Amino acid sequence: MSLAIASAFNLAASHAWAAAEDGAEAAPKVVGTDVDKDGIPEVKVTATRYATSLLKTPLAVTAFTQDKLTRQGITTLKGISGELPNVQMTEANDSAVQITIRGISATNFTEIGDPSAGLHVAGLYSPRPQGAQALMFDLEQVEVLRGPQGTLFGRNSTAGSINIIPAKPEFGSTYGSSSYEMGSLHMKQLNMIQNIAVNDALALRATFMKVKKDSRLNQLQDFTGYSDKGFGSVFPPGTPLVDQRYNSKVDAAHAYNNQDEWAGRLAARMKFGRDVEWLLTAEKFQNNGAGYVNVRDCDQGAGTRYACTRGQWDVLINVPGQTDMTINTVRSQATWNVNSNTTLDYGFAWADQQRSQVHDDDNGFHPLPFQTEVSLPLGSGGNWGTWPVKDSATRTHDSRYKSTVNELQLKQSFGAFKYVAGLFWMHEKNQINFSQENLVYGPYGAPIAQYYAQPDREIDAKAAFAQADWTFAPTWTGTVGGRFSRDSKSDQGGLNYGGGSWGGGFPNAYYLGLYKPGEPGSPGWRPHNGNDLTTAMGPNNGPQALLGFGDPTPNDHADSWRKFTWRLGLNKQINAQEMAYGSVSTGYKSGGFGDKHDLCGGMQCVNGPSPNISYTPYGPETVINFELGYKAKLLQNRLGLSVVAFFQRYKDMQITGDNFFAQVIPKSPCTTDPACDIQHGWQTVNVAKVNIPGLEIEWDYKPWSGAKVGGFASYIKPTIHDYDSYNDSYLCAERVEFNSVSKCPEVYSGPEARLRGRRARNLEGNTLPNAPKYTFGLNMSQDFALDSGYKVVAWGGMRYQSKIYFDLLNFDDPHIGLSQKGYAKGDVSLKLTSPEEKWYVEGYVRNVTDTWAKTWGGAATGGQMQAGYIEPRTVGMRAGINY
Helix, strand or coil, X not given: CHHHHHHHHXXXXXXXXXXXXXXXXXXXXXXXXXXXXXXXXXXXXXXXXXXXXXXXXXXXXXXXXXXXXXHCCCCCHHHHCCCCCCEEEEECCCCCEEEEECCECCCCCCCCCCCCEEEXXXXXXXXXXXXXXXXXXXXXXXXXXXXXXXXXXXXXXXXXXXXXXXXXXXXXXXXXXXXXXXXXXXEEXXXXXXXXXXXXXXXXXXXXXXXXXXXXXXXXXXXXXXXCCXXXXXXXXXXXXXXXXXXXXXXXXXXXXXXXXXXEEEEEEEEECCCEEEEEXXXXXXXXXXCCCCEECHHHHCCCCCCCCCCCCEEEECCCCEEXXXXXXXXXXXXXXXXXXXXXXXXXXXXXXXXXXXXXXXXXXXXXXXXXXXXXXXXXXXXXXXXXXXXXXXXXXXXXXXXXXXXXXXXXXXXXXXXXXXXXXXXXXXXXXXXXEEEEECCCCEEEEEEEEEEEXXXXXXXXXXXXXXXXXXXXXXXXXXXXXXXXXXXXXXXXXXXXXXHCCCCCHHHCCXXXXXXXCCCCCCCCCCCCCCCCCCHHHCHHHHHHHCCCEECCEEEEEEEEEEXXXXXXEEECCEEEXXXXXXXXXXXXXXXXXXXXXXXXXXXXXXXXXXXXXXXXXXXXXXXXXXXXXXXXXXXXXXXXXXXEEEEEEEEEEEEEEEEEEXXXXXXXXXXCCEEEEEEEEEEEEEEEEEEEEEEEECCCCCEEEEEEEEEECCEEECCCCEECXXXXXXXXXXXXXXXXXXXXXXXXXXXXXXXXXXXXXXXXXXXXXXXXXXXEEEEEECCCCCEEEEEXXXXXXXXXXXXXXXXXXXXXXXXXXXXXXXXXXXXXXXHHHCEEEEEEEECCCCCCCEEEEEEXXXXXXXXEECCCCEEEEEEEEEC
């Protein structure tokens, strides 16, 4: 079925794309609800699983219409970052989007990780964070719920929930629309919609969208080599030391940070009698972009010996990016109106996500000349100092994530009492083969690699839930809800290859005998250069290529977690235009586990058995949220206002990093290393308590005819408590060089084993990443009706956010800081619409002031800072027709 759909979409797209590039003008038809010209429009949301007025819904929820998304150029979920209170989104690894709501987010995007914010499409849970990359098009609206969702929505979530609601086929009208957009960076976007009302019982809808945009980056080929410190006696000047197997010239259309995506959707809406309706949807998304890389943060390096020697947007790449990600989805949603009091809904979703990807991990961030410590020739023991280049890459050779979601809901209403109850079941079966390489690694400058073969990682989530509302007095309604969840995870047949390779010793198995470096310290020995490597070497040839590093490590394991979450609420309908509410709600995110480890590293454990085999399990994280809200329509319905105050208690936060494993009996006394009796490693652990108070205000105002003023303001102050074991080893030498106010703590050598060997810092009072204390947004539009029947709409908007930190350390420094200072950016547009809205033309400028602001920042290679940035100033024009 998916192949047929894909073929149809491809055929239609090829003709439409060609026609559009030849000059066809198109635009989507706006299908809206009746609007009071003197008042703000009535917006319905499904946040309570009933269709309710936004301003009468006792939840912190924001709705984006398709019109608003189009005006602001938002085509993917990350585009709404900063466009509403306390919501931030950034590009993440593995083609995923990191969603942060009220300071809570997740950083594990692997095949067994869980997002903190639940993503739903048409109310049905979408489990993989890569799904958030899919294009958003032809939507009724996007609803963003802030705060834990522990009763009604899909899987439990600690941060919130996002529900993307596609437009449904409409009965009674056959119409279509098309739009074509051109803009900066050779951006081209095509949208097509066709609604067909076959008869009173069947309506069809087909939609298509394609986006292409060049990269902002100047992607240069990486031929880095060094001729000093003895390397010139081994390699002729100009010899590249980085891998040249895949190095090729790439233009802006195919460089990292480009966009090359398309998506299509077919939907059929059917009625069976008066009481049964069925919606069947098939959707396909294709991403052929190059992937995403960060660039140098030249502002922080300015005036130091770390200063940029190339342009801000120059990147050195020897492994061009390649992504081939396809997501096929089928959704079935049936509604049976059993009687006037009872409705039964059943939803089913099947998703099949397949991805292969190649990524240059070092991104040309090589050690600077003054940092190189290794000189040639080497002795037989090698040199663990800094080698002259860094050369690393990651390859997802193939992956396939298949999921099914089933949800059954029963809704009944009996006068003052109504409830919704249901059953939820999600099952994922995920497969992935990926490898990591570091091609210049001490002590001999030899390659190291690992290959992860995970044929069957499964996640199973089941839940039973119910929530009831009782209007026990004329203006008072109480809410009580609960959800019992059971989550399980398993890894069957998973193998890690190359575990022994990380020592970097000789003879090196990576070469597979195709390159022979000789023996260190002996005549004729030399490390490889970039031209010595061939495609017959390394993990590109499958896991068997790394068997020379030792036997693979099996990872068969399973675990499960259970939790009851709940919600209590009380709301007061002050009058027909005002309501106030209070609620207490909880949410949780299930635990997990890592790969198999001997916690004691082959030595004798001080406590427990030896070897001490563990899968480094971690527990769930939880949130309890106290919330007070006021919503109203004021000034004769010309002002819509929502004010929400909240306090969240976030516990057992899941973080991933280098953490304590076990205390061991060392083979010799710890004379030079006070922590030689401590084993540590990369794992996810539960830490800290975080108090999160905040305030969120949103408004829509129509001051006079044709004018609209909307906006939001928010405040949040997450405060970390009970986290004294953070390992603060961030750029210790550079902090001394730059005389930073905060230096690295001394290595702990006291009696507490969990802290020994760590530069333990107490993070008491720090804030969470991606949580600006203040945000503010304002947008205004004015309609000008011309005598000829034409209409001109002028629109402008601005957004401001205060300082944001990028990690828990909250480190500030002008040269190696991990933050972005407060900034504002603005957008403007001007739209001309024909009489009866047959066509329109719109011009726009986004990020008018060309503000440079970071969405993420951190250290690359020793003191060199890297960052991701918001979109630059873009200028474009969109034209559309309705037919």
